[in-house]
Amino acid sequence: MAEPKVDIKALAELARLEVSDAELAKLEKEIPDILHFVEQIQKASGDAAPTSPELRNVMRADENPHETGKYTDKLLEAAPKREGDRIVVQQVVSRKQK
Amino acid sequence: MDLSKLTIAQARKDLDAKNYFALELTNAYLENIRAKDKDIHAYLEVWEASAREEAKKADEMIAAGKSKLLTGIPLAIKDNILIDGRIASSASKILEKYRASYDATVITKLKEQGVVFLGRTNMDEFALGSSTENSAYGPTHNPHDPSRVPGGTSGGSAAAVAADMALAALGSDTGGSIRQPAAFCGVIGMKPTYGEVSRFGLMAAASSLDQIGPITKTIEDASTIFNTIRGHDTKDSTSLPDAEVTATTSKKIGVPRAFLKEGMEPDMLAAFEATLEQLKKAGYSIVDIELPALRYALPVYYIINPAEVSTNLARYDGIRYGLSVDAPTIGEVYAKSKAAGFGPETRRRVLVGTFVLSSGYADAYYRKARTVREVIRADFQKAFASVDAIALPVSPTAPWKIGDKADPLSLYAADIFTVSLNLTGSPGISVPSGSVVRDGKQLPVGFQIIAPHRGEETLFAIGADIEKK
Numbered sequence: 001m002a003e004p005k006v007d008i009k010a011l012a013e014l015a016r017l018e019v020s021d022a023e024l025a026k027l028e029k030e031i032p033d034i035l036h037f038v039e040q041i042q043k044a045s046g047d048a049a050p051t052s053p054e055l056r057n058v059m060r061a062d063e064n065p066h067e068t069g070k071y072t073d074k075l076l077e078a079a080p081k082r083e084g085d086r087i088v089v090q091q092v093v094s095r096k097q098k
Numbered sequence: 099m100d101l102s103k104l105t106i107a108q109a110r111k112d113l114d115a116k117n118y119f120a121l122e123l124t125n126a127y128l129e130n131i132r133a134k135d136k137d138i139h140a141y142l143e144v145w146e147a148s149a150r151e152e153a154k155k156a157d158e159m160i161a162a163g164k165s166k167l168l169t170g171i172p173l174a175i176k177d178n179i180l181i182d183g184r185i186a187s188s189a190s191k192i193l194e195k196y197r198a199s200y201d202a203t204v205i206t207k208l209k210e211q212g213v214v215f216l217g218r219t220n221m222d223e224f225a226l227g228s229s230t231e232n233s234a235y236g237p238t239h240n241p242h243d244p245s246r247v248p249g250g251t252s253g254g255s256a257a258a259v260a261a262d263m264a265l266a267a268l269g270s271d272t273g274g275s276i277r278q279p280a281a282f283c284g285v286i287g288m289k290p291t292y293g294e295v296s297r298f299g300l301m302a303a304a305s306s307l308d309q310i311g312p313i314t315k316t317i318e319d320a321s322t323i324f325n326t327i328r329g330h331d332t333k334d335s336t337s338l339p340d341a342e343v344t345a346t347t348s349k350k351i352g353v354p355r356a357f358l359k360e361g362m363e364p365d366m367l368a369a370f371e372a373t374l375e376q377l378k379k380a381g382y383s384i385v386d387i388e389l390p391a392l393r394y395a396l397p398v399y400y401i402i403n404p405a406e407v408s409t410n411l412a413r414y415d416g417i418r419y420g421l422s423v424d425a426p427t428i429g430e431v432y433a434k435s436k437a438a439g440f441g442p443e444t445r446r447r448v449l450v451g452t453f454v455l456s457s458g459y460a461d462a463y464y465r466k467a468r469t470v471r472e473v474i475r476a477d478f479q480k481a482f483a484s485v486d487a488i489a490l491p492v493s494p495t496a497p498w499k500i501g502d503k504a505d506p507l508s509l510y511a512a513d514i515f516t517v518s519l520n521l522t523g524s525p526g527i528s529v530p531s532g533s534v535v536r537d538g539k540q541l542p543v544g545f546q547i548i549a550p551h552r553g554e555e556t557l558f559a560i561g562a563d564i565e566k567k
Contacts (some may be wrong), residue, residue, distance in 0.1 A: 017448060078418065
């Protein structure tokens, strides 16, 4: 297959990762090199029907619930910003500024 | 107290015979850590005070006649395994101050035994690397030559055991991360069958590849820890149902000869051949086998691993835990927190993973890799129809100098012999056998044995025969 053109900047936006200009220049060489290396799998015959004998659905019985709020404090302690029993985040949906 | 020859089995006898107290044993290890770890940097944090408290409790258990196999045994724990209330950082800046909210299942099992936790060990950030150089807190040094890498990603755990700074340790293995550092440090490292040991409380790197396993000085000790931590866990959806692990006894080992030429240093290959000769003398028949798709294992791994890593690491977004960088919008909080908290290799994997999963490329990369993964799995299954186990080197090269492999692809190439069994889910073990010399220093070599799913006892049986020499 043809060598893909990788737009690292767009990729970083998709990954929600800020990348500095200096790092961008480095990554523009490294990432195509890595992709070029892994592309050799295109040569492998993949006709063998994928078998997944080990896969099965795993469900836990819906029983013995713990009391509400038992772990709330402990989990919230790890949050960077907290207000009562809530994690504080920046507004997600907002009106366009005039 | 001479710790260099001490094993878990011996310490158990000594502790139960009251030759010394668990507290004395723990103190001996803490002293060694104080004396040696400045030069090795195996630990990110040593828990002196709590280790002594745990040792005292172990002494009480022993005095009451309630000792178990691991009561009072001082262990080191890789920094990606959660212990309630303790920092677990995966050697990343993004989790520098993160304290675990619960115990991993393996930790619960070890606590029931009354073990002593000495500290958390250095690793490649989020278990991404092959040398422990990708730690945000600086590299670990190989105890056999401190200018060289200890392997990775469980390099801190392997170095701690090799330098007598822990009697044994837990590591995690995603593509060789227990076996390769064990080989580089001259100790035993084992990756159990996928699903045999619960991953609950192990920070996920690549969920379909990760397994927790022991790093020890003897096969017997590896078996003791493995049998303590394994078992079905309702908290891990990929956990296997409980079953006996078995040993097959036809003493037939397969070697995929065609695959061994891949960039192996001649004396590393010679050490591998010498171990095969030793096994022949011990009554094994060594036969050539074909694993045609094995040559695709490394590229398949370096698609599946980053794909799963990019998915798993999306959780470190500065919202629920870990480092958070203030910014005007939530999108910028994510982007800036990750940029500030992730090291270069982690960022690289996230980007490669995002690419191979992106619409338009997922078919050619991720889905194709999954198909070839099944072909590799089928190859192994076919091979195991005629042999009990497969032998491979652990590493194509001896431990390299810290800083020598700056290019990511040259580092990826180091994983060529270890990644295949993470793809297939098979168990594998690295056993020290032979040595090579670099710059006048003797460096250990590891011999790798691979068994079919749940063939752990076969690994221990063959490993014990190598150990006997």
